[in-house]
Amino acid sequence: MNLQDFLKVLRSRWVTLCVTALAVVLGAVVVSLVTTPMYQASTRLFVSTTSGSSVSDIYQGSRFSQERVISYAELLMGQSLAQHTIDKLGLDMTSAQLQANVTASAKPDTVLIDVDVLDSSPVRARDIANTLSDEFVAKVRDLETPENGATPDARVVVEQRASIPSHPVVPKTTRNIAIGLVLGLVAGVGLALLRDLLDNTVKRRETLEEITASAVVGTIPLDKERRKQAAIAYESDNSGIAEAFRKLRTNLQFLAVDNPPRVIVVTSSVPSEGKSTTAINIALALAEAEHRVVLVDGDLRRPMLHKYLDLIGSVGFSTVLSGRVTLDEALQKTRFPGLTVLTSGAIPPNPSELLGSQSARNLLSDLRGRFDYVVVDSTPLLAVTDAAIVAAGSDGVLIMARYGQTKRDQLAHAVRSLESVGAPLLGAVFTMMPTRGSASYSYYGYSYKYENDDSSTRSRSARQLLARSSVPNIGVAEMGQSETGDESPQTGRRRRHIGSD
Ligand SMILES: Nc1ncnc2c1ncn2[C@@H]1O[C@H](COP(=O)(O)OP(=O)(O)OP(=O)(O)O)[C@@H](O)[C@H]1O
Ligand SMILES: [Mg+2]
Structure with a gap:
């Protein structure tokens, strides 16, 4: 561990450091208070x-x-x-x-x-x-x-001769507090380093790449606004998170250029890692670039897309598979141009069986024929087999890892379960990356540049034009790199974001 790593640990574990130092100082104060004055x-x-x-x-x-x-x-x-x-x-x-x-x-x-x-x-x-x-x-x-x-x-x-002393010589409160502060800081630093050593969550880009054996294609910052409104209004939003999704879209377009993935499954190892929120915004980012996109709720156990997007949840995937409605009847237009949604439909008793059926495969291939991109939100891989089943029939999988929450062994287990069904892994996405502190350095460094760059005033139509240019991937990638530090998946392994972890 070099000095930079050491400072990063202290910055990210400042709460541990301060609480320990404060506890020891309080201890010194208590000792001083309970010591009989001499x-x-x-x-x-x-x-x-x-x-x-x-x-x-x-x-x-x-x-x-x-x-x-x-x-x-x-x-x-x-x-x-x-x-x-x-x-x-x-x-x-x-x-x-x-x-x-x-x-x-x-x-x-x-x-x-x-x-x-x-x-x-x-x-x-x-x-x-x-x-x-x-x-x-x-x-x-x-x-x-x-x-x-x-x-x-x-x-x-x-x-x-002796006279009556006016002040006690014991306890030495100021000295005790000073010693307590020094010991507390030393103990705090020790505890912070120990916690970092014992922390087995995914926090580094290299770790994510190593465990998934794939490139990190996106880093989505933590944005409290998303808790109130999952979908980003791209036409008016140039915030850090919107740029992160645009960058993810760019990177997606770079993946497997000869046979670009069109049916993309979004999954993760455990619940609440931002799958649904990310799936919605990937779909919206693709729609912003004027692609025809359908977002499918493949989570037939705890579907959320209809809630996040204010749609009808009772008619959707499961209802089409059961033959009660046609696909055309089940597809719902959204208030976002270019985005259509197939919600989950009624929760079936046998989601895994339904998702593994030939009808489900036919449904996905039907959607592939109608849209440029099919983005499927799914369940956590470690909880149930549903995601692995859908993933096996897709063009590729994006696996989410929530910064500082997803454990390394959980992620490794999830990757193994995808491998076991032969699902192609497109890349990994860091979700809910803190926007303050060391973790956010590279991201916000670039974001700041972007907000202050004259080019940030570039109109939406100009951006769309670039996205749709005759060499779309290069056009978008160059824009991303100059403005937001975009990184292509091909070069991602060699070019690291400065201080990104
Ligand atoms: N980038 C983000 N910034 C802040 N909050 C987020 C972000 N992404 C997701 N969240 C919040 O985290 C919670 C879980 O998100 P979401 O429902 O997308 O996760 P999930 O992986 O689909 O969960 P589940 O496994 O239950 O389906 C939600 O409250 C959501 O608003
Ligand atoms: Mg979800």
Whole structure:
């Protein structure tokens, strides 16, 4: 993984990163809140020794004091002094507990000792520090006085007495939050990388190409408008998603140029991957280029086309196959010029059998004779065999993979089920590609260029003219490449979109 990949992971997993960092910072705040505040009171002791008046005596005395200071610091933290202090103040604690909260440190090359006492009560901290120091002064006097009662060799005075501390020294809230933030970010990055490592959904163009062993012929962005209205009004729409479908149409026209596919099945591995929405818009994009197109609802279990296009759903594919109506009666014109729809008809009890029947094959070949393109929306491949059955009798299949949702093994399984019936795979389509973040980079880069290009003002009729030009595929492809970064399926494997994954 290079730096770019690393940044991409962070950008796409920013929620994980932020939530983890926030959780750890919150943890640090909670720890600070539940920690009992501790106050620190300090005294400073001065150690002096009895010495003569000569320079060498003074030097000797000073050395003697410095050596004493080390031992005194140990005694200050000792058990007997702690017990004396507890007895004197009548404290409810053991000497070990007090010892744990007393620190005495000798300043190097000086005769000073700093005594720090921690306690949950600021007043008690002060009292302990002062009493401990006073007790120590008395103890040194005892220890250092010779048996004959002569002047003590060393003396300790409390140079600075303790006062009541105003602020607790524990918890250190700001420090805890800072540490929490750093640890949280580190944990967040780790978690983001781990999630990326464990993520087995399809997110990369290369992965999609590898699993399907075919080219990616389209990348359809996520467009919330499609949830309200599946069909794009191409005559007035130059949005990113409309351009993506136009580009898909261009690529379709490049596929198998000697024997262009005309009966095209749209399927995917699992439900809700955008099959019906994509089928509708492929059909509309082909109709925009003035092809005669029929869209067939081959999903006889959960048909949606009639709902998405406001048509009658009770008369359609199944009703024609049962002989109750003729094909002419079942075909419905739509409000979109050039697009005719054969809805599902009544839901039959045996969809797979019906779709595999000779009558169904005849029906599709009848439609092929009447229209330039027959686009068949179908069921998910992993749920039922319907899609594979229809696919086997088609010119080619477009397999959808929903960005970040479709799992690699699901897609691989779906491709295997198409292979097992000998259905020709035309290409793969990425659906619902996020329009923000790293995933959308190439797409929106080009889209931006398109919106800002003078050529975006090119009229619809001019675009249609190009689409219908005597060398239609090249004309459209060139337009697509210059405006929207179109990519032909032939060259798709070699020319990658910059940062498209
Ligand atoms: N490009 C898109 N942007 C945003 N939403 C989309 C897009 N494509 C499809 N959707 C939404 O995703 C949902 C599923 O879409 P759709 O019905 O087309 O999927 P499907 O694969 O046909 O589902 P099923 O397997 O149930 O037939 C719908 O709510 C639809 O509006
Ligand atoms: Mg559907």
